Structure formats: structure tokens, C-alpha cells
């Protein structure tokens with residue numbers, strides 16, 4: 504198998520949703536810079552993401568909405584009517600300078616992934632993972648839904664059965680909207696209970712292939728390991744997918760301001776590692792949420808390390824520390840009192856704990872015979 508590819512773009516560097524928006528922080532550019540500083544990103548593994556043409560987006564997105572998004576970028580304004588209809592120019596989904604180009608670039612990389620993986624392989628696309636996007640409107644910081652476009656592209660390019668796993672702190676509502684009725688797309692979403700968008704109930708099962716696991720506040724590494732080993736790995740393995748897509752949002756870690764989950768980045772890396780070990784013909788890892796510039800940059804760089812089998816050094820070399828030292832988190836208290844290890848290390852200290860009964864019961868219910876019946880490969 505050929506070496507994993509990193510689909511990046513310079514469009515993410517310096518792009519901000521606005522001074523007060525959680526997505527004012529750099530993320531993908533940090534993963535690119537840190538990976539290069541560690542010697543992990545040679546030119547031959549880097550692919551510049553193409554921008555999707557509007558027509559290519561119409562496979563899932565409504566043409567009127569795509570046109571409105573382009574109009575919003577060109578004019579940097581939005582009419583009251585378009586704001587209402589398309590949820591553009593709101594607090595969550597503001598109009599910013601690259602409001603069409605940036606999501607269209609993430610979408611372009613997701614569409615390209617399906618083509619590049621036609622004959623198998625591993626792709627990392629940390630600018631992807633915008634799992635809340637809807638066909639005809641923006642939703643939850645997501646203007647387009649690149650995971651849906653990736654799955655459709657994988658299917659157009661020879662993957663019949665696709666397993667989509669989402670470990671972002673928020674429910675993958677847009678992706679479920681896209682594939683809830685498709686028995687050939689396994690959907691597993693692990694997300695914080697009671698948090699926006701408040702969808703993804705345990706009992707929402709699609710046509711039997713949807714597995715939603717709402718998890719309680721304070722989710723620890725030990726609990727995530729249980730979810731990984733008892734739920735995620737067996738379900739994906741039994742499904743025997745032609746492609747695995749992992750949305751690896753970084754907002755379920757302790758330092759993230761948008762969730763109350765308390766994982767360390769070890770939990771995410773272990774999920775990446777376990778899914779990689781299943782050796783599905785195609786493996787695509789996307790980004791997602793993640794709003795603390797240090798924790799998201801370190802976590803996503805580590806994901807690339809895991810995909811390549813690199814050893815994570817205990818102390819980062821000076822060039823890598825300089826990347827982290829240069830980050831700013833304006834308007835956030837924690838940005839001013841940043842702990843030393845956010846700059847000197849990639850790996851967090853593990854955050855282990857006890858496995859709560861309520862969580863175990865939910866996993867048991869999802870694994871009960873009646874629940875998994877529809878999933879059995881005929």
C-alpha cells in the first residue's frame with residue numbers, strides 16, 4: 504500500500520469566522536506546520552486541496568443555496584430573506600471573506616478523496632469533517648457537508664459499503680440526514696448528551712444501521728476505550744466496509760471550550776489506530792470541531808503521526824515548539840495562562856477513570872441482538 508496522503512490547503516491559514524467566533528483560531532495550518540517541523544510531511548505525501556466547482560456540490564446541496572453562498576462571499580452581505588432561508592449571516596454561520604472558497608475547498612478535498620482512494624489507501628483531510636451542513640442551509644459553523652460528499656464520492660468510485668464513525672463532541676446530524684435510510688452506510692456517532700444540536704438519541708436507528716451513543720459529561724479515556732473496543736471496532740468489523748470514514752473532531756478533549764467531555768488526545772489517537780488496524784481497503788480521516796488552538800493542533804498532528812506509524816517524541820523539537828509558541832487565542836482566558844505542556848509536548852497525560860454504569864448500559868442496549876439484527880451481513 505502506498506504512503507498516506509495529507510490533503511491540506513493554505514486557504515485555512517489566517518482565515519477566521521470573525522473576532523468573537525470559536526472558529527477564529529488556526530487549526531489546519533498548525534497541523535501542517537507541526538507535521539513539517541517534525542519531519543512528518545514530505546512533499547510527496549502532501550496534496551493541495553482543489554476547490555469544488557458549484558456543480559460538483561449539487562450532488563447533495565441545493566443549487567439555490569450554493570448560489571447564495573457564492574453571492575454572500577462576493578458581496579460580503581446577505582439579504583434578510585437569504586439569512587432566514589439559508590441560515591447565512593447568523594451568529595453561528597457568519598459571512599466572512601472566504602465563506603464560499605473555504606468550505607468549497609474542504610468539499611473539493613473530500614470529493615477528490617473518493618477518487619484518490621479508488622484503488623485503496625489512506626487519506627488525512629483535517630480541513631474536512633463539517634458534519635452539520637444541510638442540503639439547503641448552513642448549520643452549526645458548517646456551510647457545506649464535506650463528509651457526505653466524501654461518502655458519495657467513495658461510492659461513485661467503487662466502495663459499496665461505507666462505515667462512517669464520528670467522535671466529535673457534537674452529533675453528526677447532517678451526515679445522518681444524508682444516509683439514515685441507506686443500509687449500505689453504517690453510521691456511528693459518539694457525542695455529548697444534551698448538547699446542541701440535541702439530535703442523535705440512542706433510539707434513533709435509521710434503518711437499523713445508525714448507532715447513536717450520547718455520552719455523559721466528563722467522559723474519560725477509559726470510558727472511550729470501552730466504547731472503542733466494545734462498540735466501534737466490532738460494529739465496523741462485522742459490517743466489512745469497503746471504506747472507513749472517521750470524523751475526528753477535537754472538541755471532546757478536556758481543554759476544549761465547546762464541550763464538557765474530558766478526554767485526552769490519546770483517546771482519539773487510539774480510535775484512529777484501532778480503525779487503521781481493521782485494514783479496510785480505503786481509510787479517510789477527517790477533522791471536525793476543535794476550538795482550543797493548542798489542543799486541536801497537537802491532536803490533529805498526532806493523528807497524522809498515527810496514520811504513518813511515527814513515534815511521538817516526549818518533548819517536541821525546538822522547531823515544533825516554535826509553531827505552538829506562535830499561536831494566539833485572543834479573547835480566551837486559558838490562552839493567557841497556557842500550561843507549559845501545550846507547547847512542549849504533543850501527547851496529553853492520559854485521563855483515565857471509572858466506567859459509569861449508565862454508559863455501559865447504553866452500549867449494551869446498542870449491542871443487543873434485536874438492535875444489531877439489521878446489520879448482519881447476509
Ligand SMILES: [Zn+2]
Nearest residue numbers: 671672673792
Ligand atoms: Zn463538534
